[in-house]
Amino acid sequence: MGAEQSTEAPPAPEAQTQTGAHEQPDKHIPAALVICGPSGVGKGTLIRKLMEGNERFGFSCSHTTRSPREGEQNGVHYWFTSKELMQQQIKDGKFLETASVHGQLYGTSRRTVQSVAASGKSCILDIDVQGARQVREAGLNALFVFIAPPSDQELEKRLRGRGTESEEQIQQRMANAKAEIGSVNEEGLYDYVVFNNEVEDALAQLKDIAEQALQGLSGQGAKLSKARDAADAIAASPKGSQQSGTPKALAASNQELQPLLANPNGPTRAEPPGGAAGSQPASPAPVPDAAAGPSSSGGSSGSSTIRKLGAAASSAASTAAAAVTGTQPAAEAAAGDAKGDTSAAAVSTELSANEFGMVRWKGKVALVTGASSGIGRAICVELAQAGMRVVAIARRRDRLEDLQQELVGTHSMPIAHFLPVVCDITKEAEVVALPRIISKRWPEAGIDVLVNNAGLGRNNASLFEGSTQSWVEMVSTNVLGVCMCTREAVQDMKRRGKWGQVINISSMSGHRIVTAGGSGFYSATKQALRTLTETLRQEARALGVPLRVSSVSPGVVDTEFFNTARFGQAGESLADKMEALAPQDVAHAVVWALEAPPRMDVNDILVRPTAQSS
Numbered sequence: 001m002g003a004e005q006s007t008e009a010p011p012a013p014e015a016q017t018q019t020g021a022h023e024q025p026d027k028h029i030p031a032a033l034v035i036c037g038p039s040g041v042g043k044g045t046l047i048r049k050l051m052e053g054n055e056r057f058g059f060s061c062s063h064t065t066r067s068p069r070e071g072e073q074n075g076v077h078y079w080f081t082s083k084e085l086m087q088q089q090i091k092d093g094k095f096l097e098t099a100s101v102h103g104q105l106y107g108t109s110r111r112t113v114q115s116v117a118a119s120g121k122s123c124i125l126d127i128d129v130q131g132a133r134q135v136r137e138a139g140l141n142a143l144f145v146f147i148a149p150p151s152d153q154e155l156e157k158r159l160r161g162r163g164t165e166s167e168e169q170i171q172q173r174m175a176n177a178k179a180e181i182g183s184v185n186e187e188g189l190y191d192y193v194v195f196n197n198e199v200e201d202a203l204a205q206l207k208d209i210a211e212q213a214l215q216g217l218s219g220q221g222a223k224l225s226k227a228r229d230a231a232d233a234i235a236a237s238p239k240g241s242q243q244s245g246t247p248k249a250l251a252a253s254n255q256e257l258q259p260l261l262a263n264p265n266g267p268t269r270a271e272p273p274g275g276a277a278g279s280q281p282a283s284p285a286p287v288p289d290a291a292a293g294p295s296s297s298g299g300s301s302g303s304s305t306i307r308k309l310g311a312a313a314s315s316a317a318s319t320a321a322a323a324v325t326g327t328q329p330a331a332e333a334a335a336g337d338a339k340g341d342t343s344a345a346a347v348s349t350e351l352s353a354n355e356f357g358m359v360r361w362k363g364k365v366a367l368v369t370g371a372s373s374g375i376g377r378a379i380c381v382e383l384a385q386a387g388m389r390v391v392a393i394a395r396r397r398d399r400l401e402d403l404q405q406e407l408v409g410t411h412s413m414p415i416a417h418f419l420p421v422v423c424d425i426t427k428e429a430e431v432v433a434l435p436r437i438i439s440k441r442w443p444e445a446g447i448d449v450l451v452n453n454a455g456l457g458r459n460n461a462s463l464f465e466g467s468t469q470s471w472v473e474m475v476s477t478n479v480l481g482v483c484m485c486t487r488e489a490v491q492d493m494k495r496r497g498k499w500g501q502v503i504n505i506s507s508m509s510g511h512r513i514v515t516a517g518g519s520g521f522y523s524a525t526k527q528a529l530r531t532l533t534e535t536l537r538q539e540a541r542a543l544g545v546p547l548r549v550s551s552v553s554p555g556v557v558d559t560e561f562f563n564t565a566r567f568g569q570a571g572e573s574l575a576d577k578m579e580a581l582a583p584q585d586v587a588h589a590v591v592w593a594l595e596a597p598p599r600m601d602v603n604d605i606l607v608r609p610t611a612q613s614s
C-alpha cells in the first residue's frame with residue numbers, strides 16, 4: 001500500500017553504506033514503525049487508517065516482483081519491478097532488506113527509507129518476518145509490531161473476503177501464516193503484539209505505539225522487545241531471579257516506557273519513496289467492515305465460547321444459590337445457552353449471548369491472583385478460553401511456567417494474551433507496581449476484571465493456642481492483600497475511565513461460622529471479605545460508577561488448599577471425605593458472574609458439593 005500516486009518506473013534504490021537514516025538516534029527524529037503479520041490479518045487496513053489525515057507518517061513503498069492486483073498502482077502500493085532488475089539491485093546492495101514471500105521477491109530500498117526519514121516523518125514498513133529480522137539486524141531505529149489474528153478461521157475468512165487471491169494463493173498464505181505467527185516467540189524481534197480483532201481497538205493500540213515511534217524512542221526497540229512478551233522470558237530467565245519488593249512480569253523489562261502523548265492530527269499522506277512521484281492523494285483503499293462487531297468478527301471462536309459458557313452457566317445455575325442485584329432473575333440471561341447449537345433457538349441464544357455474554361470481555365484484561373494452582377488456575381483457563389487477556393499473579397514462578405504451557409499449548413491461547421507476574425500480594429510495593437507492568441505490556445489496556453482468588457488457611461490458628469504467624473498470614477493474604485489489589489485495580493479503572501468488575505473468591509466459611517480444628521480464624525477472614533465485597537459495591541454506588549462487584553463462595557473444592565488444609569483434622573482431608581467441587585466448577589461461576597448483562601450485578605454465588613452437609 002502507499003499514499004501517493006505515480007506512474008513512473010521504480011526509482012533505483014540507492015546503495016548506502018549505512019543501515020538507515022536513524023542509525024545515530026536522536027530523540028527528535030522519529031523512529032520507524034515496522035509492521036509484520038500474516039497475509040490478510042489487516043496490516044494494510046490498519047496502516048491506512050493510522051496514516052489517514054496524519055502527515056507525520058510516511059509509508060515505505062516496497063519493491064516487488066509480484067503482479068499488481070486490480071486497483072494497485074505503481075509507486076503507491078508497490079514499486080512493481082522485474083525479477084532480473086531486482087536481483088541485480090539486490091546484488092548492488094541497494095536494499096535494506098529483501099525476502100522471498102509467497103514465491104515472489106519483496107524488498108525495502110535504502111533510498112525509500114531515507115527519503116521518508118529526510119522528511120522528518122516516521123517511516124512505516126509493511127514487511128514480512130524475514131524482512132523484519134534483517135531490519136532488526138541492520139539496527140534501524142524502529143519499533144517492531146506484530147499484528148496477530150484472533151484465530152486461524154478469522155484469518156482465512158478475511159483473506160477470502162478480500163477476494164484478491166486465488167484458492168491456491170490462499171492456501172499458500174494460510175500455510176505460511178503458521179510460521180509467521182510462530183515468530184512472535186523469537187526473542188528480541190518484536191516490541192509489541194497487537195491483536196486485530198476489532199479494527200478500532202487494534203487501531204487504538206497501534207496509535208499508542210506509533211506515538212512512541214514519533215517520539216523517536218531511539219535504541220529502545222531492542223530493550224522494549226524484552227518486555228513485549230512476558231511468556232518468552234519465562235523460558236529464558238533463570239528461575240527465582242526476582243527480588244522481593246519488585247514484582248516481575250516474567251519478561252518485563254525494567255525500561256520505562258515514555259509517557260504517551262495525546263494524538264496529534266494533521267491531514268496528508270506519505271511522501272512518495274523516490275521523492276519524485278506525483279502529489280495527488282491516492283484514492284483510499286476500501287476500509288474494512290467497521291460493523292465487524294463481536295457477532296461477526298468473533299466468528300467461530302465467539303460461538304464456541306458461548307456454547308462453553310452456556311454449559312458453565314447451567315452448571316453454576318444448577319448448584320448455586322445466587323444473590324443478585326437487578327431486575328432479572330440471575331439465570332435468565334444464560335438460559336438456553338447450553339442447548340444444541342444447530343437449532344434456531346441456539347442462534348437466537350447466541351445473539352443474546354453476544355449482546356450480554358462473555359463476548360464483550362473478549363480482549364479485555366483479567367488479573368487473577370493465586371493463579372498458580374487450583375481455583376485460580378482454572379479461572380485463568382476459563383477466561384483465556386473466553387478470549388480474555390490474562391494477567392496471572394502468583395508467587396511460584398515454576399507454577400506460572402506450567403500454567404503458560406497449559407494455556408498456550410493445550411488451550412491454544414495466543415501467547416501474547418498472557419502475562420504471568422511473580423508477585424506476593426501481601427507486599428504492597430509489588431501490588432502497587434502491577435498496573436504499570438500491565439501498561440508496559442499493553443499500553444492501551446488496564447485491569448478490566450480483578451479476580452481476588454489468592455487466599456490461604458493455616459492449621460495452627462485456634463484462639464486458645466494458635467500462632468500469631470498463622471493469623472498474620474491469613475489476614476495479610478485473605479484480607480489486606482485483597483484490599484490492596486482492589487484499590488490498585490479500581491484506581492487503574494478510574495484513571496482510564498473504564499469500569500469493569502471485581503470478583504472475590506470467598507468461601508462458605510464467609511457465610512457460616514465453622515470453628516472445628518481452629519478454622520474459626522479462617523472463617524473470620526472470609527467473613528471480613530464478605531463485608532469488604534459489599535463495602536466495595538456500596539462505595540462504587542456512592543461514587544456513581546458502574547463497577548460491578550461479585551463474590552463466589554464455594555464449599556469444599558478438590559484443590560491443594562483442601563488437600564493440605566485439614567484444619568486440625570488428622571488423616572483424611574475434607575476433600576477426601578466427599579465428592580468435592582472441581583476447580584472448574586468455581587471458574588464457571590466466575591464466568592457466569594461476568595457474562596451477566598450490564599444491568600445485573602451478581603453479588604454472591606454460593607456453591608457446595610452436593611454431598612456437603614454444613
Ligand SMILES: Nc1nc2c(ncn2[C@@H]2O[C@H](COP(=O)(O)OP(=O)(O)O)[C@@H](O)[C@H]2O)c(=O)[nH]1
Nearest residue numbers: 039040062098099101106107108126127128131
Ligand atoms: N520483506 C519484505 N516483505 C514485504 C515487503 N513488502 C511487502 N512485504 C510482505 O509481503 C507479504 C505479501 O504482501 P502482499 O503481496 O501485499 O500480500 P498481502 O500481505 O496478502 O496483502 C506481506 O507479508 C507483506 O508484509 C518488503 O519490502 N519486504
Ligand SMILES: Nc1ncnc2c1ncn2[C@@H]1O[C@H](COP(=O)(O)OP(=O)(O)O)[C@@H](O)[C@H]1O
Nearest residue numbers: 039040041042043044045158162197199288292
Ligand atoms: N479487524 C478486522 N475485522 C474484520 N475484517 C478485517 C479486520 N481488519 C482487516 N479486515 C479485512 O481483512 C481483509 C485483509 O486485510 P488487509 O489489510 O488487506 O490485510 P494484510 O494487509 O495484512 O494482508 C480486508 O478485507 C480487510 O477489510
